Amino acid sequence: MKFRSALLAVGALALTVGLSGCYESSDVTRFEPGEYKGADDPLLAKLEDPEFRAELDSRFDGQRDR
Amino acid sequence: MARMKFLCDADRCIECNGCVTACKNANDVPWGVNRRRVITLNDGLPGEKSISVACMHCTDAPCAAVCPTDCFYTTTDGIVLHDKDLCIGCGYCFYACPFGAPQFPTTQAFGVRGKMDKCTFCAGGPDEPGSASEYQKYGANRIADGKLPACAEMCATKALLAGDGDLVADIYRNRMMSRDGRPQTWGWAKAYGAGA
């Protein structure tokens, strides 16, 4: 089962590669991020807090031309 | 929710490297690692311009897209961070990044030889904010303390701005308005022709 699907995938890939040589495609093969596999960052929850967001925004005033 | 953004006002940037040492200071970045650097175009020629560059915390971050260990994550407000415990230091992100942001320390000062290091928007990493392990691996977590990146907060001329993108844009727009017939924005001449 596993083997078959892998074979299929390889086949599909070969087909794509094979065909792509025959015409100019406007499609590009790109990477997209996979699912994050690291540890949870406690900061994320904190950033959801509107009060904390407001604190960060008011901190930004320091960067204005006073 | 707005996204956290850096913006460097090229009309204000004087290439003083304050942002570079502010970063070193806040994060204890070791010799040879530059999370932030100042780039100069036309050095020594009329029209010389500088901008300060670090990780731009891309919305669709190429580093995250190519990472074979999927160690990148993006905070809800758009800060791109990574988990050094997963990072294998392969350098694929270094290929992908358009800004040269990923750095690969040769020393153990960050606790993890060879693992990728980059600007965290002073938001540390996935460890407990403010913990010793977070500091050793990622440097400061100013965001958790309600502060913004040290580089922008200490910019000599307030050229480098960091914060909620809407607020950053607001300052920049105001500056443009007050530039009294001086629309010398980065790229302005390119977009509208010299003399416009």
Place this chain on the structure above:
Amino acid sequence: MKLIRKHAASEAVKFSNGKAFDRRTFLKRSGLTAGGTALAAAMPLSMMRRVDAQTPPERNGGPVETKRTVCTHCSVGCGAVAKVQNGVWIGQEPDFDSPFNMGGHCAKGAALRSHGHSDKRVKYPMKLENGQWRRLSWDQAVQEIGDKMLQIREESGPDSVWMCGSSKASNEGAYLQRKFAAFWGSNNIDHQARICHSTTVAGVANTWGYGAMTNSYNDMHNCKAMIFIGSNAAEAHPVAMQHILRGKENGSKLIVVDPRLTRTAAHADQHIRIRPGTDIPFVWGLLWHIFENGWEDQEYIRQRVYAMDDVRAEVANWTPDKVQDVTGCTEEEMYQAAKTLADNRPGTIVWCMGGTQHHVGNANTRSYCILQLALGNIGKVGGGANIFRGHDNVQGATDVGPNCQTLPGYYGLADAAWQHWARVWDVDYEWLRNRFDDGRYADNSGEPSHPMNLPGVPVSRWIDGIIEDPDHFSQRDNIRAVFFQGHAVNSQVRGPEMKEAVEKLDMVVISDPYPTHLAVMSERTDGVYLLPTATQFEQAGSCTASNRSLQWREKVVDPLYESKTDAQILYLFAQKFGFADQMFKHISVDSDGHPSPEDTLREINRGAWTIGYTGQSPERLKLHLENKHTFNTTTLKAEGGPCDGDTYGMPWPCWGTAEVKHPGSHVLYNPELPVSKGGLPFRARFGTEHNGNNILAEGSWSKDSEIQDGHPAVSYGMLRTMGWHTDLTPNEMATIAWVAGLAERPNGSVSEADIAEFRDMESDALDGVAWHTDVSGGIQRICLKHEVAPFGNAKARCIVWTFPDPVPVHREPLYTSRYDLVSEYPTHEDMQTRWRLPTRYASIQANDYSGDFPLVFTSGRLVEYEGGGEETRSMAWLAELQQEMFVEINPADANDRGLRDNDWVWLEGPEGGRIKIRAMITPRVGRGVVWTPFHFGGWFQGKDLIDRYPDGTAPYVRGEACNTAKTYGYDPITLMQETKSTLCQIQKAA
């Protein structure tokens, strides 16, 4: 990571084409070169230790304290906030509240915390013995050094020990350095202001009264035009650019005049390349267009300026073609700049070392002043002469610190000055006088003079004090020992002669946080002492920013290692020499031997009346520190709050005592404000008439003044004439009588009956007590009451009849690339004695060196380093950014010499000094001109001297001092050295 197909070619991220991100440039600039990598490999251990020390607060335990200090790297006065835990400087935060920097820092300021854990410091007292550094205890060091100084004093007199104080010291430290020299009995003390803005101080003070920046960095928000001559603010005063660019965004035009296309010039509307050493023809060239078109402010000149017509006559010679020939600037460029300045008023002028460091420096600075007077720009908000000083406290050290030609407060060295300070110090004048050598030596005019009244050897000439033939030297014997407290000798010219001089000395003492170039540059194997000295982050005290504002620094951390503060060290030596009780009579000293900075400042307050350093009490400074956020960032004025109405830092003059609550003077000579609110006319400093002409102001006075005309400086006699003297309190009256020599020093409270006899007395002695000698402050208090400027109301003058060139005239540099111009614009004749030393001019210019040394050689700052650089090159975060000494050379000159970028080259000066450095080929410099930074040291003529440093103290980055190859040349008024225009040749190093 997952591979997917995406139908979004048009949305694809535009990757950089590589052009915008010039990696090669980056690699070169950030120095990931062999040197950097090698260094990095050697660093992990110390880095790890640092990281450990940096464990975040929560994990470390103990409260985190916030300490507020001021950056020690330039004169902008940037506030910095330090986080300290268990005595360790663990973090740095932006000081958003500071109206000077609003949180901003350059590379140096943003790296301040590295001062808190520098391991390159001198850690304990040391002595060089048989070529080895040996550790000493503080007591041993003080006894040995002290005994040697006493021996030299016995054999050769007190003038044979030459001392150098510092612009890096606090006001209190710098003041005590000068006071120490006075009590030791010598004027042989100086500091780096000599080679910084001494020509500004002399030139500007002789034009309108005070030799300081007239406005402020913040006031540049109000400019309509700005012209920078010989100033590269983007690297030398980076945070000033915040204000400059705000001014530009408000619509100001920006003109930068510089031989290089500096980073400041990169932001300018007009950059004009000038041949180094031609400032006067340049300014006269601008004035030629201004006069030609009638753009001068005639009413302003009539009321407030004397002798502009004399300038007009000289300017008439500088027709556009002549200006172009001499300066290299075209008629179009000159006209455009002149018109910009004329059309956009008020405008300001900024100058720095590019203008001052010339053998005609005093005349250069006067010409800049005259330009501004012609345009009517002085004494105006948005105008002024914004002279950017270099070090964090060079203004304060100039005002009240170690200067060889004056006592604190610019009182000079005449007997009256000494008597004034003897009163302030509460010591017997005769006792002070007896501390000095009692010989008589030739002064400038050849008259015999007592060493107490004769200016000492300035910092620019200390090596001549060692090697000059004693028969031509105006003191008893040559200098036999030097005591440097906070100065870098690599900032002085004539390296090979300096080496010879250092080797001749009996003793070298270096009191500094770092060993400095001086410790290693000579072949000495004995008699060098290093005294670990605290930085300003390890002590409290005040410092004066370029705009004359005083700020209080809190102590961030205790002195590192075995360091002691300047004042503590001076106290130890004062004890050794037996005058500590006299010198610290009114300054308390704590159990650790720390003289109180508050008491010291109060003593300055009691003495420095000339410049209004009297109202800035420690209490007021601390109040400003607490309430920084209440000050407007353009006007610098507190709006409400406890400091309401004050100008931030009470820029001097802050008249009267602190109780009078003068707000300080933000914009000097601004008659739009009353004197009590910081307004002023020009100072009456040069008499009331000249050649029968009235030189007091005509029809101009500061707002609300009760004397609505020009008037001389205010004395008791003048108060009496006006009938205002009756307002003096009994205490004030008694003090004036004491100063006049008619009564004893008042002791305790004085009743009206005690002083009744003086109230109606007509006495020349009493009448002669003036605004600046009345130590009660009564005269200034009454002046303020009547809104009269204590220093009078006069015209600024365009001619200084006591100077060699009353009207500034062009004189070719001693070493000039345009030898053909020497016959028309020759230098001065040699001078027999300038202060204490013969000074050569024509005899040097007699030879034409332009054939063998065709390149004009000039120098300047890098943003990462400061001064001699020993401190900043010892900080990893900064050192990483600039790892090698280099010379900027134009591609054409490089190709003529077969040079490639980054080649090693020898740069050789006409006096034989040569330096081995890297070539940086760049169009930043014009053809025929080369430029080097001046912060490097630790190499000498091709050799890295790393082995000569005590273990672990060599800075991360060492390199040739550019001044090793620089040459002779001194301003006749201040003995400023000529570093901005000499010659050299460059060739590829083998």
